Amino acid sequence: MTSTPAPPPRNRLLPVVTQILLGLGTLAITLLGLLLITFVIARVVPTDPVLSIVGERATEAQIAAIREKLGLDLPLWQQFFIYVWDAMRGDLGTSIKTGAPVASEIARYFPATLELATLGTIFGTLVGVPAGVLAATRPGSIADQIVRVVGLMGYSMPVFWLGLIGLLVFYGQLDWVSGPGRLDPTYDMMMEFTLTSYTGMILIDSALNGAWDVFGNAVSHIILPAGLLGYVSMAYISRMTRSFMMNELGQEYITTARVKGMPEWRVVWVHAMKNVAVPLITVIALSYAYLLEGSVLTETIFAWPGLGSYITDALFSADMPAVLGGTVVVGVVFVTLNMASDILYRLVDPRART
Amino acid sequence: MHLKHGFGRAAALAALMAGTAPMALMAETPADTLVVADAIDDIVSIDPHEAFEFSGVDLNNNTYDTLIELDPTKPGELVPGLAESWSVADDGMTYTFKIKSGITFSSGNPLTAEDAAGSLRRVVKLNKTPAFILTQFGLTPENVDQMITFEGDTVTLKTDKAYAPSFVYNCLTAGVANIVDMKTVMANEAEGDMGNAWLKANSAGTGAYVLRSFKPNEGYVLEARTGHWRGDAKIKNVFMQHVPEGATQRLLLEKGDIDIGRELTPTDIAGFEGNADIKVQNDVGGQVYYLALNQKKAELANPKVQEAMRWAVDYVGMTDSILKGQWVVHQAFLPQGFLGALTETPYSLDVEKAKALMAESGVTLPLEVKFTVRNNQERLDIATSLQNTFAQIGVNLVLDVGDGAQGLEVYRGRTHEITLQTWGPDYPDPHTNASTFAMNPDNSDEAGNTGYLAWRTAWEPGELHAMTEAAVVEKDTEKRKAMYEEIQRKHRDNSAFVMMFQQARQDAVRANVAGFYAGGATDSASYWTVTK
Numbered sequence: 001m002t003s004t005p006a007p008p009p010r011n012r013l014l015p016v017v018t019q020i021l022l023g024l025g026t027l028a029i030t031l032l033g034l035l036l037i038t039f040v041i042a043r044v045v046p047t048d049p050v051l052s053i054v055g056e057r058a059t060e061a062q063i064a065a066i067r068e069k070l071g072l073d074l075p076l077w078q079q080f081f082i083y084v085w086d087a088m089r090g091d092l093g094t095s096i097k098t099g100a101p102v103a104s105e106i107a108r109y110f111p112a113t114l115e116l117a118t119l120g121t122i123f124g125t126l127v128g129v130p131a132g133v134l135a136a137t138r139p140g141s142i143a144d145q146i147v148r149v150v151g152l153m154g155y156s157m158p159v160f161w162l163g164l165i166g167l168l169v170f171y172g173q174l175d176w177v178s179g180p181g182r183l184d185p186t187y188d189m190m191m192e193f194t195l196t197s198y199t200g201m202i203l204i205d206s207a208l209n210g211a212w213d214v215f216g217n218a219v220s221h222i223i224l225p226a227g228l229l230g231y232v233s234m235a236y237i238s239r240m241t242r243s244f245m246m247n248e249l250g251q252e253y254i255t256t257a258r259v260k261g262m263p264e265w266r267v268v269w270v271h272a273m274k275n276v277a278v279p280l281i282t283v284i285a286l287s288y289a290y291l292l293e294g295s296v297l298t299e300t301i302f303a304w305p306g307l308g309s310y311i312t313d314a315l316f317s318a319d320m321p322a323v324l325g326g327t328v329v330v331g332v333v334f335v336t337l338n339m340a341s342d343i344l345y346r347l348v349d350p351r352a353r354t
Numbered sequence: 355m356h357l358k359h360g361f362g363r364a365a366a367l368a369a370l371m372a373g374t375a376p377m378a379l380m381a382e383t384p385a386d387t388l389v390v391a392d393a394i395d396d397i398v399s400i401d402p403h404e405a406f407e408f409s410g411v412d413l414n415n416n417t418y419d420t421l422i423e424l425d426p427t428k429p430g431e432l433v434p435g436l437a438e439s440w441s442v443a444d445d446g447m448t449y450t451f452k453i454k455s456g457i458t459f460s461s462g463n464p465l466t467a468e469d470a471a472g473s474l475r476r477v478v479k480l481n482k483t484p485a486f487i488l489t490q491f492g493l494t495p496e497n498v499d500q501m502i503t504f505e506g507d508t509v510t511l512k513t514d515k516a517y518a519p520s521f522v523y524n525c526l527t528a529g530v531a532n533i534v535d536m537k538t539v540m541a542n543e544a545e546g547d548m549g550n551a552w553l554k555a556n557s558a559g560t561g562a563y564v565l566r567s568f569k570p571n572e573g574y575v576l577e578a579r580t581g582h583w584r585g586d587a588k589i590k591n592v593f594m595q596h597v598p599e600g601a602t603q604r605l606l607l608e609k610g611d612i613d614i615g616r617e618l619t620p621t622d623i624a625g626f627e628g629n630a631d632i633k634v635q636n637d638v639g640g641q642v643y644y645l646a647l648n649q650k651k652a653e654l655a656n657p658k659v660q661e662a663m664r665w666a667v668d669y670v671g672m673t674d675s676i677l678k679g680q681w682v683v684h685q686a687f688l689p690q691g692f693l694g695a696l697t698e699t700p701y702s703l704d705v706e707k708a709k710a711l712m713a714e715s716g717v718t719l720p721l722e723v724k725f726t727v728r729n730n731q732e733r734l735d736i737a738t739s740l741q742n743t744f745a746q747i748g749v750n751l752v753l754d755v756g757d758g759a760q761g762l763e764v765y766r767g768r769t770h771e772i773t774l775q776t777w778g779p780d781y782p783d784p785h786t787n788a789s790t791f792a793m794n795p796d797n798s799d800e801a802g803n804t805g806y807l808a809w810r811t812a813w814e815p816g817e818l819h820a821m822t823e824a825a826v827v828e829k830d831t832e833k834r835k836a837m838y839e840e841i842q843r844k845h846r847d848n849s850a851f852v853m854m855f856q857q858a859r860q861d862a863v864r865a866n867v868a869g870f871y872a873g874g875a876t877d878s879a880s881y882w883t884v885t886k
Binding site for chain 2: 109313
C-alpha cells in the first residue's frame, strides 16, 4: 500500500504576514489620500489661517511676512509635497498657534484620549456583549426591552447633557467620584514632579511608579467620563451583538447542536459566539476608533485634555499643521485598528486564513 | 490630603457599591493653595514679550513686574514697580528710570539696570505681536541699543519725538514691558531666539510667583517666592485648571474643589444666588462693543441716519437680559478705567425720535443693509435685538453670519455694510483706542490702513484726527484727559460708529477667599493679593 505523501506543512503565519504587509500598503495609501483631502479642504475654506493667528492688529506687511515664513505663499502642490516629506520623517510640522512641534503636542494629548477610550471600550464591551446576547436569546422578553431602551437612550441622548447630568449626580450630589480633570491638583503635581512618566497614561504610569494614591485619584476622575463613553459604545455594541446573535441562532448548526442535547449556554457562548465574534470584532474596533478620535463634548465637560479638543481648537484657529497632524493620527488609528481586526478575524475564523 | 481625592475615594466608592452608606465628605482646597478655573486656551505664548492674550498676560502679571505700574484704585495714576523713580528731560524725548536695589529674580540673580534695558531691547528685537507698544516710540531693532541704554542703576529710554509722558509711562505698564532675567534667558537661547522657546515653558521674572509647570490647554502651577519685594504672598501655590465649560466650573466651585471660577455664564452666576459659600465679584473689562457703518454706502454716511441708529438700539433692554452681568451700557470708545473715559450715556431706545430722524434724512425707506456678525450666540442675540428695533425705523438688517476670521476679513477688506464688532485696548493708555477709532491718515482703498478702525469702515474723522495727534503729545495730564473727553463726545455723536457696551466681568469666588483682584480694564489678575 502506498500512501499519498503528506502535503508540506502550511505556514499558518504566512497569510498573517502578507496581511500585515498589505495593511501597511493600505495604510500608506489611505494616509496619503487623507492628507490630500484635508490639505485641499484646508485651502478652500474661506478662513485665512494667518489672519486668524495674527489677529486684528497685524498690518498687511506683517501678514505677508508670516505667510511667507509658513510657506503659505508656495504653490499648493509644493506645500503638500513638503508636508508629506516631513511627515514621513516623523516631523508633523510646527503649530502655527503655539509654535511648538505638532508631534510633541499630540504626544501629550493622545495618551489622555487613549486611556479614556480604552477604558470606555472595555466598559462598553464587557456590558454590551452580554447584554446583546441576553437580548438575542430572549427576544421580546423584558430583558430584551430593557436592553433596547437603555441602548436607545445611549444612542439618542446628547453626550453633553448626559455628561453634565452624570457630573451633577455622581460628583455633585452623591459625591461618589471626583470632578473634572485627570487628577486633583496635588496629585497632578506629584505625578509631574516626583513620578516618572512612561506612557503619558496616568493609570499606567502611577501603577508603574507604585503611587497607588495617585492611581486611586486617577481612577476616581476617569471612572465617570469613561463610564459615559462606555455607555455610548455599549449602546452600539449591544444592538449589534443582538442582531448578529439572532441571525446566528437561526442557523441550522445551532438547531443541530440543540438537538444533540448540548447545554444552551454552550450553544450560545461557544458555538454561536465563535461566528458572532468575527463581525463583532469589527464593531468593537470601529467603536474604539471612534472613541480614539477624541470625544470633543465629553472632553469639554470633563476638562479632559485629549485629542478631540486639540483638533477642534486647531480647527477653530485654522492651525493647519495641527489639524493635519491630528488627522494623520486619527487615520493611523483607524487603519491600524482595521488591520488589527482583520488579523483577529484570521485567528478566530480559520476560513479567512486561506 | 482628602480621602475623597485619594485611593480611599475609590475604596469608599467600592464600599458604597457594596451597599455601605457613603461617608459625608466635604472638599476644600488647602489654606495656602488657590485653585482657579478658567478657559486658558487663548494662550499662544507665555513669553512676556510675546504674550498678548488675556490668560497669558494674567499669568505673567504674577511672575513678572514692570518698571512702573498703574494704581488700581486711581485710574491713570502711576506707582513704582521695579523703578523707584522716573523722570523726563526737558526735550520731552529722554526718559530715565532709577532701578530699585535689592530685588532678585526667581533664579536668585539680582535685578540690574542692564536687565531692565536688555528686556526692553529684547521686546523690540524679538518683534512679536505686542512689540508695537514700544516700537511706536520710534524704536527699531537697528536703533534700540542706542535708544535704550543703562548706566549704574539707571535706564535711559529715548523716543523719536516728544510724546505725552503719561502716554510713554502707561505703555511701560503693559505686560510687554515686563522685565526678565536676561542672564538666565540668554543662557537658554536656542538658534538666536533670545530664549523665546525656553520662556514658553518657564518664567524668569521678579514677580511674586515662579512658574512651576505649564501645560497648554490644561493648566499651570505657580509657586510663591520667599523674600519677595512686595512681601511674601499668603497663597503659596496657585493651580490654574483649564475648564472651558461654565456649568462644570459652577459645579467645581459649589463642591469647593476650586476657589475661583472665571468663565461663568450669566445662568451660572444666577445659580449662586442664596449660596452663602460663594461670592460674585463684579469688575469691568477693557472690551467695547460697537457697530461700524461703512461710509462707502451712501445712506450710512448720512449723519441723520447715523444719529437715528444711535436712538434705535435697546441698550438697557439688552444689558438687562441677554448681556446681563457680561456687558454694561457704555457709549464712548474709551472703556471705564482709562484716563479720560466718559461715563455719560445720553442715548437710549427712542423709536419715535429715530423714525423722525430717518424721515429727515431723506433716505428711501425701507433701507436694506447687510449686517455682518460673527457666529457666536451672544453676538447673534445682539443682532436679533438690533434687527428688531432697526426694523421699526425702516432699516432691514440682513444677517451675514460667519466665523471670526471671516468677519474680520470682510471688515478689513471694507466690504461690510454694518458690522457688529468688539475692540479691546492694547495698552493702558487712551491713545490705544483713540488712535484707531478717531484717526485715519489716508482713507483711500490703496492705503490699506487696516490698523485703523476708522479706515476699515471708510470713515474720514476730520478734525478728530488732528485732535488725537495733539492729545498724544500733551504733557499736562489733566489737559490731556480733557482732550480725550472732548474727542469721545464728538466721536460718539458724529461718526461712523455706534458705541454700545463695555465688558463686565463676573468672577465667582468661595466665601473664604478675599483680595482677588481681576485687573479691571487696564490691568490683569493678581494672585499675590489673595488670602483665604
